[in-house]
Amino acid sequence: MIVAEPKSLDEIKAMVDGYDRVLMVGCGTCVEVCLTGGERSVNLTATALRLARKVDGRDIEVGEQTVIRQCDFEYLDEVKDTDKYQAIVSLACGVGIQGIARRFPNTPVFPGVNTTFMGFNEEYGYYTEMCKGCGECILHLTGGVCPVARCAKSLLNGPCGGTNNGKCEIGSDKDCGWVLIYNKMEQLGTLDKFKEINAPKSYGKAGNIRSMDLRK
């Protein structure tokens, strides 16, 4: 799923500073699972925003709606009464925020979250990055552990000199992806493949404005 973290109330408040009526729209899929963008988050954020503006002596009306997905026009059509509001704050990932901006082209749309990564739901409230969407999956070469996402340098041929007791040089709270890969391949009995040199990735595939067209 796509993981996002909430923006601070101060940042959201500054974005809507010039408005008295805003609509806050949540997204009920990925960002709801990571406790950032669902109905409950919309309610909490909207309430906090109303209170903060009340303290400033400038009340703000904040409408609350949540749709199943903001990355799909089919669900965006369920967003109602936008003409009552001067602006929209979206609590969806960056894809959803742009979706709602496309659906309502004459209304300013502001991000209520920072989209961070594609991750795994480890446990309630804890998510880890697993995929960078590089467009050239090599998980079959690395024991099912992605070096692009799980090595801080996205190295393709083993750990750097900064690996330290199984942890990454950028922080002792982060596992060294290449030690994970080594241990997994050892467990699978595929260490002979570990020594094969992996070629540089084609960032031509990941670095461009991507689309997928199955219409033909």
Add this chain to the structure above:
Amino acid sequence: MGFKEEIQRGNFVVTAEVGPPKGTDISEMVHHIKGLKGKVTALNVTDNQSAVMRICTLAVAKEIMDIGIEPIYQMTCRDRNRLGLQSDLLGAAIMGIKNVLALTGDHPVLGDHKDAKAVFDIESVQLLEVINGLNEGRDMAGLELQGATDLFAGAIVTPESIPLEPQLAKFEKKVNAGAKFFQTQAIYDMPKFMTFMERAKELDVPILAGILLLKSAGMAKYLNKFVAGVSVPQELIDELAPLKGEDALKKGIEIAGNQIAQLKEVCAGVHVMAIGAEDRVPDILAAAGL
């Protein structure tokens, strides 16, 4: 005779390294380089070492050559993509640089521009293959060069890395990717290093053991705490502990000299890292009996 020829003939080589300063005043660095002339076979020049922004490596390599020492051009993959790396390698070749040390590079968050975008378009193993390609007259895209390079490529290895096995597997990859010599991370644990050397002998590649000058007990403790793959034994820390300033430095020089003397029969050479005390490298070599 150059660095490559010395290594290929099996002569014991000594390399040291110089870290470019942050800023345009190079007087101290030039003083250090001049003091190493005639004392070392070749001199590494680091590449934004520790992810700290400094003078570019090529410009300092030129200074080293002008002073009369053969540089080993350290190239990391952190700050340039494959276009930048290859064009700098071509530039190095026309400047007369003969040796390149292929490194991945420390992550920017360890340095002084923590918000920088890390490049790592390719990494050390792949960079070695790229250098081989340029030597054969083609670039990474497979296109023919108008004039090939003739670069002597080396790499690094951390013999005391924990865990060691993944590091050794990568070491082997680097050999297969065309590394012609290795400089190691600082070593202090001789038995561990000897085990590593047995593996290195199987791969038949020259190893220059990394000697890092200990300047105080505090420095040794810092290395143990913050530098991956470096482990200074307690007995060395105890030897340094009662000493301060010049006395501690002299002890460090003695320790380094002893290490080199022990390694002389085992390794192809040593790589001496004095980190700001480059003017004492001749003292270390004298202490080693070189």
